[in-house]
Amino acid sequence: MTDLVSDPKTISPTRTGATVEFRGLRRTFGATTALDGLDLTVEPGELVALLGPSGCGKTTALRTLAGFERPDSGEVLVDGEDITGVPAHRRDAGMVFQSYSLFPHLTALDNIAFGLRMSGIRKAERRARAAELLELVGLSQHAGRYPHQLSGGQQQRIALARALALQPRVLLLDEPLSALDAQVRLTLREEIRRLQQKLGITTLFVTHDQEEALSMADRVAVMRAGRLEQCAPPAELYERPATAFVAEFVGVMSRIPARTGADDGTVHVLGRRLPVNGRLLGTEAVGGTGEVDVLVRPEAVEVTADKNGTSRIMGAAFLGATSRLTVRLANGAEVSADVPTHAMTTLPVGAAVTLTLPERPVLVDRRRASDGGGS
Template sequence: MSTTTGARVEFRALRRTFGTTVALDGLDLTVEPGELMALLGPSGCGKTTALRMVAGFDHPDAGQVLVDGTDIVNVPANRRDAGMVFQSYSLFPNLSARDNVAFGLRIRKVPSHARRTRADELLELVGLPTQGNRFPHQLSGGQQQRVALARALALRPRVLLLDEPLSALDAQVRLTLREEISRLQKELGITTIFVTHDQEEALSIADRVAVLRDGRLEQCDTPVDLYRSPATAFVAGFVGTMNRIPGHLTGDGAVTVVGQRLPVTGTAPAGPEVDVLVRPEDLRVSADDDGDARVVTASFLGATTRLFLRLPDGAGVKADLPTRDAAALTPGTQVLVRLVDHPVMVAAR
């Protein structure tokens, strides 16, 4: 069982500009002790800038960064209790894996025997018990990133900062390493902030995900709630796959779409012509000679098959069905399309 040793990290009204570009625009966000928080958003949304504020590599124009209630904005980077892992590994090429891990301990004048013991413990922890004598060029990309992770953990930081650490790796290595990061984080109980533009990574390992847009927080929630109950149309469209199906507001808190009348959740635009936001798994599709939609393509994804459908108005939509139910829905089949009967979110067309 892990013991939570992580710190509470708070961003309060954090603002940072670069010339006329606003990177952070009053960011307010709290990361709880021992939590793995993913910062997710498109390029330029401010997620890496926020991470650099905690590390001490950048300073805000206004606002505070608090660690356990203490503002650290003016604390030098080398005096902050944080470890950081970069996308590019940033290992010293002339040092062995063991010496890379122990580098920070050496700077702090920890005795050589204690450094070696700690480095070997961490190499064991990250799955590289026999690689200590190898140099970075003798390691694969995934192994180098494991060494970088061990190095960040060597000083027992209370906050671990991960800046897109998996983006330079191939798909299978990414999957394996993100599972390892999740395991280590839970085992050590360390507060972790994970920056990524990959929503699958964020949703698969984070306790909560903060979605940023133009330097502002759109929503912070658990992966399940973020996916199933997006707070804004932007979050709905950014997280997961989302269809936009033409609909018509009826003026009484409902919308008509593909022949159905459904209640609207959230704030509706002025309308009346809107797009209804629907997940592919929330579409029901059945073969029907009188149906007004048509199957264009069917993509086998294992247990699920994704259908691309063409509606009578020309709109294309994606529907995810169990493969056994989709077997007969081959390209060209006329189908009837219906939405799951629950409130829907709408956006301006």
């Protein structure tokens, strides 16, 4: 696959990125609430990924910004200007869809130039601009090809170039990579990010793919039931989730039954007393003694072969340099743990093991009713 041109001489940013604000957006469809008071600000030149389960409202938020949906209440602002009532064709936003939506009867060059033609740009100027964008996305040699003569990745590049042709203030990407195979998706997401950073265009990216969101975005906005759960840089979202929903939705997280200490900010888990990271997710604080769950990532769980261990390996999945074990505790809870693949010779399925956690603060949440007994 041809890379995007890393430093094209003919294309440069013509303006700085715009500030985008959602203020108290609410949108319902019959009895279904798609947006429930959404508040979010996207800074100039920033790429924010909207991430969440199906039906959480992320696509509705994007379509509301594009002008394809009208909110029941709330405001959409771009650079401080309220555009809530502005028609879609006057919003100065470029949009790339999952389905590409290229015109089958137009060549790659003419697809890119279509919006320029509709805007009354002279033929010579629009064709020159389209040619520059073809160079930018690395497809100059395919200018005369029709969509059916291009691969899926190439079609999506053309769709991206078409969205950029009118130099919009905001770029909107609605799951643009989900129809592509894994290798093309990996390459194209890196190239989209590189291009977005070069042009400095404010971008909202809707995806259900956590890896895409975490690898591409400056910040990830996790949505649930029409509301914003947390918006933060990827590392903060992964390491310091604000809610139990974010903790379990982003990445893999296991729940280990535990018991809190006597108002000392610690928790007893897997035979060790560990400090809590400062709060009980979803509540105000950890206090008193009681049954809770400790939330842990697979890479934080240490597994040791132990013939007298009370835990047992129930399954293993090869992930390359690491393998992911499913370990069942004596109380029935199951925990995911990542170990070096070379260590699997001493950790076969069915082996008795002991699990431990490193001595650092842990995330704690209310005990779920379905969890097993204490630690």
